[in-house]
Amino acid sequence: MARKPRLPARLYLILVVVLTYLPIAVVVLFSFNSSKLPVAWKGFTLDWYRQLFRDRALMQALGNSLLLGVASSFFAAVIGTLGAMGMVRVHYRSKGMMEYLSTLPIMLPEIILGMVFMAFFALLRLPFGWTTLILAHTAFSIPYVYLMVKARLSGIDRSLEEAARDLGAGPARTFFDITLPLIVPAVLSGSLLAFAMSFDDVVISIFVTGPTLSTLPIKVYTHLKTGVTPEINALCTVILGVVVLVLTLSFLLRTRREGSHPSNKEEVP
């Protein structure tokens, strides 16, 4: 067993974490500042939050991003999970090539992916907008689900499925009763990661979106280029609040579950 880290080592971790949170803290702080410029503290206000919820364009962009994230991570979850299940079963000669190709979207710098999507969609004469956004986001989301589910599947005893089949269960029943419950955590964490990537993506979205459709990161990017209003700070604070709430709840739930079953060895996602 490894020795527990000593005090200086722990202090190092804390230092890095504090530095990580510094810019976030600044953004949150200035969302409550009554001055429009983020240089000096002029007093507490909630005005920016009021303005934020009245800003139709920004709210629309937020809605678009949520919808896009849900749609693309859903398609990625279906395609990626099926792909992972297929990949562990077959032995084609083209398998290695296919594995390389299916992870290619996360191996290429985003800028390249963005430009090839744009050029290709223009070639196919697809209308730039929802179709192109969802296609592009699904394409770069598949690898996250695929890799996660495949890693989980390779740790699963295949004889469980075979036993179910021997006992007379059809392929569908075997999938829903045996395989799916075993891989659900991996499918979920893969799709969550895909959602996070989609929700935060600016590079690829800029290339494939249409003239009238804007996602939240695109909107934020334009604001940052042309001049930020503290509304953006307020929006970030709201999103941060939701994220902290959700992640902390899942953390606490997991800790509690483990507390009641001390023998449960937990897997870090």
Place this chain on the structure above:
Amino acid sequence: MKKDRSWLLLAPMYAFTLVFVLGPVIYMAAVSLAHHTAAGFTWQLSLENFRKMADPVYLQCFRQSLLLAFLTTVICVGVGYPFGYIMARLSPRGKRAMMLLIMIPFWTSSLIRLYGWQILLQARGPLNGALLALGIVSKPVKILYTYPAVLIGMVYALLPFMQLAVYNSVEKLDWTLVEAARDLGAGPVRAFLTVTLKLTLPGLMSGVILTFVPSMGLFFISDLLGGNKIVLVGSLIQDQLTRGSNWPFAAALALVLAVITTLLLALYRRVTHTAELEVMF
């Protein structure tokens, strides 16, 4: 035996990947050989786009991107390896708390976090205020819109990948091997270099790739923190596409960037003898 229908499971992914990933990449490779005209491009085979890249301006751009990517990666290793290593030795509770602390910023918009750095680094910002108050400098120093600012932004955006990749691989390490090395007379440094480092190499290497590859193309970081002074290949491609509308040249630039990336991945497989990147998160 019944006919194997497993290929049906693979079919959607094969189809999607071939049409929407391989298709676009091949198309881009073809466009890079086309001839640029005022109206767009014509299918006239030429190497003009690649020859154009030999121009010192563009070579400088590649050099700058590679240097920035290199420095970013080195700093991420320097900061992230010890972090992942120490984190993997915390108690299970500590590990999960630390994982939570890393995941929260990851879920917040990366653009907003860069904006936080813009505020921190500006001439009248908190950092300069602190430096002035401590008497380290006598008047505000310019940090925002300089090379170091871009480097800070890059390291900041990519560090979590290194932290998690190293963490995952140290977490899986069999510590009895390290103990055995120590029992056999190896000092702590030697035991680390010959056992720990060697066994965690796949994690380290995937961290290196996950920081190096994106840092070549994250144009919005140099855009927001570097002003217009640092032109990366990424910004150049975007510029060629939007303002210059020179698609063949942009495609050629992207192709060269993709080749560099692929070569690095091949090197990764060679060095670590692994076919896949360490799965993270």
